[in-house]
Amino acid sequence: MIDSMTISALIENLKGCLLKGAPDTEVTGLHYDSRTVEPGGAFFALRGQALDGHRFIDQALERGAKTIFLEKERELPPGVATVVVDDCRQVMAQVAAAFFGDPTADIPVVGVTGTNGKTTVTYLVEAILRAAGHRPAVFGTINYRFADQILSSLHTTPEAIDMLRGVAGFRRQGADALVMEVSSHALEQHRVSGVHFKVGVFTNLTPEHLDYHGNMDDYFASKTRLFTELLQKEGAVVNVEDPYGARLAGLLLSPLTCGSSADCAIYPLDVKTTLEGTSGTVDTPCGTVSFSSPLLGAFNLQNLLCAIGAGVALGLSAEVIGRGLSEAPQVPGRLERVDNGRGVMALVDYAHTGDALDKVLVTLAALAPRRMITVFGCGGDRDRSKRPVMGEIASRRSDLAVVTSDNPRTEDPDAIIAEVCAGVARVHRRPLTRAEAASGAKGYIVIPDRREAIAFAADVSRGGDLLLVAGKGHEDYQILGRERIHFDDREELSRALARVETTP
Template sequence: MLLENLLESIEKKAVSQVKDLRIKGIKYDSREVVQGDLFVAIKGFQTDGHQYIENALENGAVAVVLEDETYCTDRYPWILVSDSRLSLAQLSAAFFDYPSRKFTLIGVTGTNGKTTTTNLIARILEDAGYKVGLIGTIHNRIGSRILPGERTTPESLDLQKLFREMTEEGVTHVVMEVSSPALDLHRVTGSEFDLAVFTNLTQDHLDYHKSMEDYYQAKAKLFLGLDSPHNVKPGDKYAIVNTDDLWGKRLLKEIKVKTISYGIEQGAFFRADQIKITPIGVSFLVDDRMINLKLTGKFNVYNSLAALAAVHALGIPLEKGIASLEKVTGIPGRFQLVEGSGDITVIVDYAHTPDSLENILATAREFAQRRIITVFGCGGNRDRTKRPLMGKAAARYSDFCIITSDNPRNEEPEAIIEDILSGLKEISFENYRVVVDRRQAITEALNLAEKGDIVIIAGKGHETYQEIKGKKYPFDDKQVAEEILSSLRRRS
C-alpha cells in the first residue's frame, strides 16, 4: 500500500521522506516488525515505543509514526503526529479497509455485566440465523471458532485485524465488550458502531480514571460517537441504557441517537416485573410475557433485559429473544455452580468490584439455607480505594470470610489484604481469616462448609492463571474447587 494514501486517514504535524514509499503492514511492537512495515511509536505506561525505533528499523521498518519530535531525524522517513495511539487506530482502520462497515457492530460497556450481556446477545443473534463474532473478557470467537484474547478490548491494530478476519469468514454481526480504558486509549477509534449498550457504572478503574466523573466520560464516548461524522454507516444508531442506574439516567439525557431504556423501576421501556429468584434460576415478566432463565440473580435480570432491548433494536421479535435466553445454561465464571459439591453449594464468580461482589452475595443470601462463606481478594496494581469497600461488601452479606490473594501482580499480597481488612475493621466484622495462598484458602473454606452452606469463590471467575510478580501461573478457581471437593469425598 502506498504510504501517502494511507496517511490521508490521519492528521499530521509534519512529514519527512515518505514520497513513493510502500508499506506491507503496521506494527506497534518493534519485536514484531518485519521488512516493509510502518512502525507506530506509542508512549505506554511502562515503556516508550520511541526508545525502540532503532530496533524497529533494524527489523525492517520503512517509516515511523511518532509524537516526540526529538526523534525526528533525516536518517529515516517519519510522520510526526499529536497522538500516536489515535493515529494507530485511524491508520489500522484504513489499512484493513474499514472492516466494521461490513457488519453490524454492537458494543457493550459498563462496570459489571458486559461479559454476560454480550454472550446473551450473541446467543439470540445466532439462534436467529446470523453468523456472529464475539470479543470479550473470556475469549474472542468467530462463529464457533475460539480465538485467544489477552484483554477485554484488543489494541486498535489487533482489533481491526480481527474485524477483517471476521468479514472474510462471513460474519454479519459482531458483539464486543468495550472497556473504559479502551475508549480512553482509542482502541475502538475507527470502529463504527451501530448500537451501544450501557449496563451500569460503579467504582472500578479509579487507579486509571482518578474520579467517577472521568470514568463516566470515558464510557460516554462510545455513545456520543454513534452520531459522529466519522461514523458513515447508514441506518439508525441505537443506545440501550439501564435507567435504574443514576449514571444511566444522565447518559440518556446526553445521547443524541435513538434510545431504548431498560430496568426494573417504573419508566423503563423494557421493564421486568414479578421477579422470582431461586438457586437454579430467575423468572420475571416483560411485556406480559414470562421469562424463565436458568441463570440466577437480580443482575441477570438486568443482563437479560439489556440483551432483549438490543436485539429489539435490530428487529428481532421479543418471543424469539426470550426463547433463546431460556436455553442459556450459564456463562463461564459468572455465578457458576461447581459440580460435585454435594450438600453444600459452591459458586465461582468473577466479581472484582464492590458492587458486583455485593450483587452476587445478595443473590446468594436470597436462597441461603445456612451460612455464606466467602473467599476473595483484590487485584494488585489496581484501584486501591475499592479494597476496603470490597471488604465491607463481603462482611455485609457473609457469615464468614477468608481473605486471600487474587492477582497480586507486582504488589505484596499481605499489603493488599491489609487494605481489605481496613474495611472489615471499620464495621467491626470479626468473622474472618487471612490465608494468603489462594488454593489453601479455598481448601479451608470447603473444609469449614457444612450441609446447607454456600461457599462463594470470588474475583477470578473464568481466569485460568494467577499473576504474581510479572508471571502467570496456572490457576483455575473452579478446577481447584473440584479437585479439593473430590479429595474431601475420597477422605470421607
C-alpha cells in the same frame, strides 16, 4: 485484508497528518511494538503511562520499518516515510481500519461498556444474534471467538491493530456480526476508533480503575465516548437503574432505556428468580419478550434487560430475542456452579469490585442458605481504594469470610490482605481461629494461600451451605510477582469438595 498499501492511500481520509517522504511508500504491516516490526512495516510511536514509543523508533528502523507515525518530529534516514500526527493512538485505529479492509463497516456491531455485566451481556447478545440467523464474532474479557475458533484474551478490548486484524480474519471465515466488550481504557486510548458501532450498551458504573482514571467523573467521561463520539445517532441502550446510566441517558437524544419502571422503554412485566434461574416476560417497543435463563438475581435481570435492548436496537423480533436468551449458555465464571455430592451450593464468580461483590452476595442471600461462606481477595498493582470496601462487604454479607490472595502481582500479598482487613475490622474485632471457623462461628479468617483457603472453605462447608469463591471467575491463572501460574478456582473448588467427600 490486503498484503500492502501505499502510505498515501492509508492516510488519504485522515485529517491532521503531515507526510514527509515518498507518498508511494508501501506499507506491508502495522506495528505498535518495535520488537514485532518486520521489513516494510509501519511503526506507531505510542505514548503510554510507563513507556514512550518514540524511544523505540531506532529499534523499529533496525528491524526494517519504512514508515514511522509519531507525535514528536525527528530526523529519519533517507527512504523512510514520516507521518506526524497529533494523536498516534487515534490515527493508528483509523489506519488499521483502512489496512484491514474496514471489516466492521458492513456488519452489525454491538459494543457493551460499563463496570460490571459486560461479559454476561455479550454472551446474551451473541445468543440473540445466533437465534436471528447471524454468525457473530465476540471480543471480550474471557476470549476472542468465532464458531469453533477461540483465541486467548490478553485485554478486555485489544489494541486497534490486533482487534481489527482479528475481526478481518473472522470475517474471512464467515462472521457476519460482531459483539465486543468496550473497556474504559480502550475508549480513553482510542482502541475502537476504527469500529463502526450500530448499538452501544451501558450496563452500570461503579468505582473501578480509579488508579488509571483518577475519579468517577473522568471514568464516566471515558465511558460516554462510546455513545457521544463513536455510535450512530440511534442505537444507545442504557440501564437507568444505575445512577450513571440515568445521567448518560440525559445526555443522549433518544436512548432505549432499561429498568424496573414502566417509564423505561424496556421493563419487566412478570419476572421470577429461583434457584434454577430467571424467567418471565418483558415489555419492549417490539412487543412482549418471553424468556427463561439460568442467570440468577436482580443484577442479572438488569443484564438481561440490556441484552433485550440490544436486540430491539438491532431491529429483531420479540420472539427471536426471547429464544436467544433461552438458548444462551452458562457464562464462564459468572455464578458458575461447581457440582458436588455434599449438598453445598458451590459457586465461582468474577466479582472483583465492591459493588459487584455486594450484588452477588445480596442475590445469594435471597436463596436463604444455611450458612454463607465467601472466599475472596484483591489484586495487586490495581486500585487500592476498593480493598477495604470489599473487605467490609464480604464480612457483612457472609457468615464466614475467608480472606486470601487474588493476583498479588508485584505487591506483597500480606500488605494487600492488611488493606482488605482494614475494612473487615469495621465488622469484626478479631479473626477466628480455624477451630472456631470450623465449628460454625460467625466472622472471618485469613489464609493467604488461595489453594489452602479454598480447601479450608470446602472442608468446613456442610449441606445447605452456600460457598462462593469470588474475584477470579473464568481466569485459569494466578499472577505471583511477574510469573503467571496455572490456577483455576473452579478446578480447585471441585477438587477440594471431592476430597472432602472421600475423607473418612
